[in-house]
Amino acid sequence: MTEQPTSSTTATGTAAATVLADLPRTRTWQEDLYRDVHQHPELSHQEHRTAAAGASRLRDAGYVVTEGVGGTGVVGVLEHGAGPTVLLRADMDALPVREATGLPYASAETATDPAGAEVPVMHACGHDVHVTCLLGAADLLAAHRDRWSGRLVVVLQPAEELGDGARRTVEDSLASLIGPVDVALAQHVLPMPAGTVGTRAGAVLSAADSMRVTVHGRGSHGSMPQASVDPVVLAAMIVVRLQTVVSREVAPTSPAVLTVGSIRSGSKSNVIDDVAVLELNVRTYDEATRTTVLDAIRRIVTAECQASGSPREPEFELFDRFPPTVNDAAATERVHSAFAAHFGDAAGELPLQSASEDFSDLPVALGAPYTYWGIGGVDPQAYAAAQAAGRVASDIPGNHSPYFAPVLQPTLDTGTSALVVAALEWLAPSAARPAGG
Template identity: 45%
Template sequence: MIDALNDDTPRAATPAADPPSPVSPLRPAAGPAAVPRDTLRDALGLYLELHAHPELSGAEVRTAGRLAARLEGDGASVTRGVGGHGVVGVLRNGAGPALMLRAELDALPVGERTGLAYASTVPGTMHACGHDLHLASAAGAFALLARERDSWSGTVLVVGQPAEETLEGAEAMLADGLYERFGVPDVVLAQHTAPMPAGILAHGRGPMMAASAALEVVVHGYGGHAGTPQLTVDPVVTAAATVMRLQTVVSRETAPSDQVVLTVGSLRAGRRGNVVPDSAELSVTVRAATDHALERALSAAERIVRAECAASGCPRDPDITLVSRAPALLPDPAVTASVRAAHEREFGPHRVVDWPGSMATEDFPRFAVGGVRTAYWMVGTASPSQWRAARSGGRPVPPNHSAEFAPDARTALPAGIAAMATAARQLFKETR
């Protein structure tokens, strides 16, 4: 498996076209600690297998099993089926703090177009957000900590969380007694792939990701013949007017200083051009940099939906269902500063940069309850050739959720392993 990191197997680019890797395949940073060859080999094997066999939110049976087996092999006591297909691995090593390393199990309903030798074998499904790399990195970091137990004291929990893409998994695991059953961690650590050069880490100084909410809306009309529109209440027209008016939530109801994004990602109605349907359905996502701005935008969106239905004379009020919601991601400032300093020492200051924040969202903030502190950072995935081409005015690096998203495993995986292990070592040392 190690040889695969040095040829063209895990990436679409031709190796001869690449400049020297910004980070050595077997040493993720310029610092003193390398990822041992056997640890990297095992983590790469897990990564390649997970990427080839992705599973959607709520169906992560195989993925959970593979992670559980790897953690057990490295000495963890493993519990399966927490909050769905969630996995919790525990390694107790004397008195000391409890650190939780969290990674996600689920993939996305996206058909892969990377051309990789280990591309998804599941039609219409791929790891387009890097969760496979998160899992392999967490497993690799755990293996490192397990083999160096004489250098730290405390408890490590590795959590494989299901259903992150639907923003349901973290809450489900907590509701299933994650903290009551396995202990409340002092700090929860997580990282996420990003379209930066592989081997680069990024920390935020404010919100890392946005608060978000997803709505499902059903507009009720009165169907009939397309030739007698006067006898109908057309929900398609109402839905179209609603989509247009919803754009004013950002342009006219949000302060320019606030960051808010509203997207109608789906409009579904009818089946034939000569039939006015009885209903239309909208899928709406609202994102904001703060929870307060999100609440204002949600209230405005609901008001507009109801008003447009009333203006159209719809026979009944619309159905508006809050499908999911997640708070803004605000890691603990003190823990973040400590982890960032450790990353700078390990990787070199030039490989640790500022993260400007993102309107992406995730449910990791749910774990910050009852005084639990968190740290979160981004891990670059772009190969040298991808980054060089993008910087030269060529095609942008394929971002997360793209069908062409393809982390450069040669550099991104060892960096992810080292970043997580380095953070854990630092926090164990500080709280002895």
């Protein structure tokens, strides 16, 4: 008698094959939905149209839906028998970018930003892909309840780009709404070949901290610099000295980035102003390095102000803070094995990313392990040509570019399949094991 395989990957693969055989049914409406969402992007905390479309599709599929979570977020819950609870998340918001892709469904939308200015709006980061893939996966899993058992929680999250959408979702009683969660899963479309997926255990996305630094001088006429404390010179000295933080205060084995993205002072060539404002961005992958860099910034700025005879202490304001994304090793291994079985050679390792996300605020607050992976969105032939020429960085538009335009297929099929396969690694009856183990 031959013993039948009972591994979680075998169970997942069997269930996924049945569920994903129905992918042609959802593919048409998914492609139409993607074009529609791409053409009608919405800024952070303004995602009313996108949220309404998502809520409608989830209700039609049988989910119990709650709208307005965290402002504009949508939470759908589908229960089917006993088993683990799996949370799938997608972000919905777009960016204040003018689209230059030339696509027939390119965005021509504008909106009012938080400062009251009218700005162009574009899905320059692929959140339209995320929404479309998640709704497709939710539909497929709802239509094939006979292949799984447990609770499926679907979260359409607002305002990832501001770094506060996940936190606001948590603060809006998410835990009491959905109960305990065994694992949380999410993905992001990236400038990799379409059809590929990449996983990574441990640190995968950096923490991000933006800091506004105000330094004070003493204003004067440009012809009488001796009467001034020039904040422009002070700011310049700070910028130069900050270049030593990563190179001399952080271990070479601990990645970190410190960028001074903006300096503002003065309004005329012959007027020395009395204030300068610097805006900095810091990327780190662990709390110790994060603390080292932020403390060094404060120390250097304070010391340079003292050296210049600044009449007032500098001011520091942290804003747009994103947590690190550190994938649970055991959960990531399960997802990687399931992806390898389903996607074959198209499943690989995701390189460490210097971008940031707020997804991890959800599972951390819920006390659940999580894993976050990447899917490719670039035409494979175009990517191969750029790679062969050594021009990937210059020829392949990255996230937040006005030219960022994932190809519809196989991007949507891959993202939808990845969510289904990953969810079934926990929900397929013979695959279920303790979360993360």
